[in-house]
Amino acid sequence: MPIDIRTLKGDPAAYQAELRRRWTGLLSYRYIGRNHSSMNTGPVDNTVTLRRDMRNAAGGLLVAPLSISAPEGDVGSDLETVPNPVIHSCQILDDARDVKRIEVVESEVLHSGTRMGYSRSKIVDADDPGRVIAFTEGQGVRIGAVPEGLHKMEEDKLDIEDSPDLPPLREAFGCARRADGHWILPELAVELASPDAALHIGPQHILLETAAIDLAAGATGTDRLQMQTWHVMFLARGKVGPFRAEGEAVQGTDGNVGVRLTLHDEGNGDRAVTSASAVMRIVP
Numbered sequence: 001m002p003i004d005i006r007t008l009k010g011d012p013a014a015y016q017a018e019l020r021r022r023w024t025g026l027l028s029y030r031y032i033g034r035n036h037s038s039m040n041t042g043p044v045d046n047t048v049t050l051r052r053d054m055r056n057a058a059g060g061l062l063v064a065p066l067s068i069s070a071p072e073g074d075v076g077s078d079l080e081t082v083p084n085p086v087i088h089s090c091q092i093l094d095d096a097r098d099v100k101r102i103e104v105v106e107s108e109v110l111h112s113g114t115r116m117g118y119s120r121s122k123i124v125d126a127d128d129p130g131r132v133i134a135f136t137e138g139q140g141v142r143i144g145a146v147p148e149g150l151h152k153m154e155e156d157k158l159d160i161e162d163s164p165d166l167p168p169l170r171e172a173f174g175c176a177r178r179a180d181g182h183w184i185l186p187e188l189a190v191e192l193a194s195p196d197a198a199l200h201i202g203p204q205h206i207l208l209e210t211a212a213i214d215l216a217a218g219a220t221g222t223d224r225l226q227m228q229t230w231h232v233m234f235l236a237r238g239k240v241g242p243f244r245a246e247g248e249a250v251q252g253t254d255g256n257v258g259v260r261l262t263l264h265d266e267g268n269g270d271r272a273v274t275s276a277s278a279v280m281r282i283v284p
Contacts, residue, residue, distance in 0.1 A: 001188060001240075005195040006082055012147035019078060019195055024156035027191045028202025031158055031172060034069045038077040040155040046104045047126045050096070051162040053169050056213070056226065058283035060095030063227040064169060064205040066123055066134050070104045071201055073140025075117035078195055079152065082144030084237070085201050086116070090230040092134045094125075095283075101126035102133055115142050143196065170210045173203045178244075183211040187241040187267060199238030204263060204274055208232070211245035212259040212278045219249035220257055225280040228256075232276045240267030255282040 005022065008015040023039060024030075032054075037044040054065040067090050075083045096102070103126035110118040120137035124130070160166070170176075170183075173192065178184050185192070185199070185207050194200045209227070217223040247261035256279055263274035 002190045002193040002197040004197040006144040009145065009147060012149060015147050016150055019150065020153050022190065022193070022195045023078065023153060025191055026194070026200060026202075027173065028068055028200050030156065031160065031169075032065050032068045032202070033158070033160070035155055036077070039079065039152060041152045042155060047101050048103075049101050050099060051160065051166060052164070053166045053172070056223075058095075058224040058226055059097045060226045060283065061092065061099075061133070062169070062209060063090055063092060063230045063278075064202075064209045066090055066092070066102070067136065067205045067230065067232070068202045069102065070107070070121045070123055070136040072119045072121060072136050072138030073117060074107075074109050074119035075112065075115075075140040075142045079146065079150040081142045081146060082196055084141050084143045084196065084198075085234045086139040086141050087234070088136070088138040088201070088232045090134055090136045092226070092228055092230075094131065094133045095226050096125065096133050099125045099127075099131075099133065103129065105129065116140070117142075169206050173206045175203070175207045175210055177214075183207055183214065183245045185241060185243040188239065196237070197239065199241070199243060199273070201234070204234075204238070205232070207243065207245055208261050208263060208274065208276045209278070211247055211261055212276070212280070215247050215249040215259050216257045216278075216280050219251055220282055222282060224283045225257070226283050227278060227280050229279040230276070231278075232274060234274050236265075236271055236273045238263070238265045238268075238273040240265055242266050243273070252279075256280070257282070
């Protein structure tokens with residue numbers, strides 16, 4: 001099991017070494033292709049190149065890559081504090097079928113208190129910045145202090161070429177449908193864990209969206225669904241796993257369908273760790 005980096009606070013050298021190992025090994029941002037200049041050395045680059053594994057059955061964008069690219073809830077980087085997400089939301093305005101790259105712009109901290117932080121950003125077509133793809137906003141909390149003198153790290157990139165042979169994001173992150181019909185993530189592993197030894201937001205977004213689409217497809221009879229609104233509340237740290245998604249789908253009007261989901265940590269007393277809600281529309 002991953003260790004909680006907070007246990008190394010009294011040893012700055014060990015803390016820096018472990019942070020580097022965990023940050024450069026974390027799959028979420030590397031697999032999506034999102035660089036964070038607050039953590040990585042080198043030039044600032046807030047763009048993400050879109051691949052076919054980031055798209056849904058109707059050809060539009062999945063919400064998980066957007067939510068991973070702009071998680072929000074800014075309370076400072078891992079070099080400044082030990083951050084933990086509380087709430088994330090994303091509203092998709094444009095399914096971006098013909099967009100090749102997105103860019104996170106207008107990232108702004110709305111409020112930064114003693115423990116809590118609130119921020120928002122806008123996601124646009126990187127090649128046509130006037131074309132707005134989505135809004136994201138979130139709330140985060142500081143759950144620990146870090147040693148002084150931490151420094152940025154060289155980005156450990158993953159070069160993933162777009163190809164018809166690319167596995168779906170859910171497979172790349174270890175999501176699987178169990179024999180009982182539930183979508184799950186396996187027991188917590190280092191590449192899916194945040195430095196504080198909890199299930200990272202990346203695999204959570206991917207698992208929950210996968211389950212949401214599956215439930216909505218069962219209710220509507222089609223998987224040609226485009227996410228419109230996505231709201232996630234992180235209730236507790238996912239510590240052990242396996243992690244199971246449960247939910248319900250409800251058909252609305254005008255081709256809309258809603259889904260409510262809960263993520264459970266089966267290895268930690270089946271504790272509810274995350275709640276999510278989604279509104280999708282059927283794409284003709």
